[in-house]
Amino acid sequence: MNSLNEIAISFQNVFYEIDDLSILNNITGEFYKGKITTLVGPSGAGKSTLLKMCNGLISPTTGDIFIGDQPIHSYEPTHLRKSVGIALQSAPIIRGTVFHNLSLPFTLQNKKLPEKDAISFLEDVRLDHTFLHRQAEDLSGGQKQKISIARSLLNRPKILLLDEITSALDPTSVNEIEQLILKINQKYGVTMIWITHNIEQAKRIGHYTWIMMEGQLLETGESTILSTSTNERIQQFVNGVQDL
Numbered sequence: 378m379n380s381l382n383e384i385a386i387s388f389q390n391v392f393y394e395i396d397d398l399s400i401l402n403n404i405t406g407e408f409y410k411g412k413i414t415t416l417v418g419p420s421g422a423g424k425s426t427l428l429k430m431c432n433g434l435i436s437p438t439t440g441d442i443f444i445g446d447q448p449i450h451s452y453e454p455t456h457l458r459k460s461v462g463i464a465l466q467s468a469p470i471i472r473g474t475v476f477h478n479l480s481l482p483f484t485l486q487n488k489k490l491p492e493k494d495a496i497s498f499l500e501d502v503r504l505d506h507t508f509l510h511r512q513a514e515d516l517s518g519g520q521k522q523k524i525s526i527a528r529s530l531l532n533r534p535k536i537l538l539l540d541e542i543t544s545a546l547d548p549t550s551v552n553e554i555e556q557l558i559l560k561i562n563q564k565y566g567v568t569m570i571w572i573t574h575n576i577e578q579a580k581r582i583g584h585y586t587w588i589m590m591e592g593q594l595l596e597t598g599e600s601t602i603l604s605t606s607t608n609e610r611i612q613q614f615v616n617g618v619q620d621l
């Protein structure tokens with residue numbers, strides 16, 4: 378990978394086991410500042426487990442994770458959750474208005490989100506101010522995902538974790554979400570780690586990719602390795618997924 382890039386997160390010999398079951402097996406690699414890295418690999422490869430380690434939801438059995446140059450365990454948990462945002466496939470929405478949903482991270486911190494700031498967060502995800510007082514439950518899947526992404530930006534995270542955020546959406550919404558993620562990445566320089574099962578999406582939106590299988594990191598590099606890798610298992614995986 379590009380040695381000029383600054384490192385946002387690094388994994389060093391990370392193992393994760395549950396009841397003697399090996400889930401992550403000796404993961405070493407870097408995620409670069411301001412770049413989008415996709416995590417791809419078959420179901421059960423360990424992608425979600427690895428993502429959860431990036432915001433401290435789970436910790437390695439052995440090995441080290443650094444955010445910048447500090448060990449992840451040296452960060453105060455609340456500070457870590459603010460610096461590392463997360464958006465999920467399910468775009469969790471609670472009953473109430475869009476404003477209510479958007480403000481949630483602030484409400485939990487006993488802070489108030491000014492309406493004009495809420496509108497600006499909505500604009501970041503290409504929704505206009507008229508959405509603010511609509512019932513969130515009535516929105517389309519794509520619109521709910523936009524609210525979820527806007528909410529993940531509320532604490533101005535330096536790192537954003539995206540777990541299959543488009544896999545439940547129609548092609549038009551997929552395209553919209555990809556475009557707005559690219560825009561947010563450029564505008565705020567947020568480092569992004571994006572799990573996707575869609576290889577074409579990984580090629581389109583990822584600067585870099587990590588290809589995982591059976592708890593191991595098989596190959597990392599620029600997203601072009603998804604087309605050019607000479608590793609037979611990767612070729613089979615990429616072709617298998619594309620044929621689905």
Ligand SMILES: Nc1ncnc2c1ncn2[C@@H]1O[C@H](COP(=O)(O)OP(=O)(O)OP(=O)(O)O)[C@@H](O)[C@H]1O
Pocket residue numbers: 395400418419420421422423424425426427
């Ligand atoms: N809490 C747990 N207890 C037992 N096994 C677990 C636990 N969490 C994860 N696993 C196992 O670890 C492996 C990796 O799971 P993980 O969810 O990280 O894979 P993934 O690559 O994200 O899969 P998918 O693409 O299907 O979401 C799987 O075999 C899973 O069953």
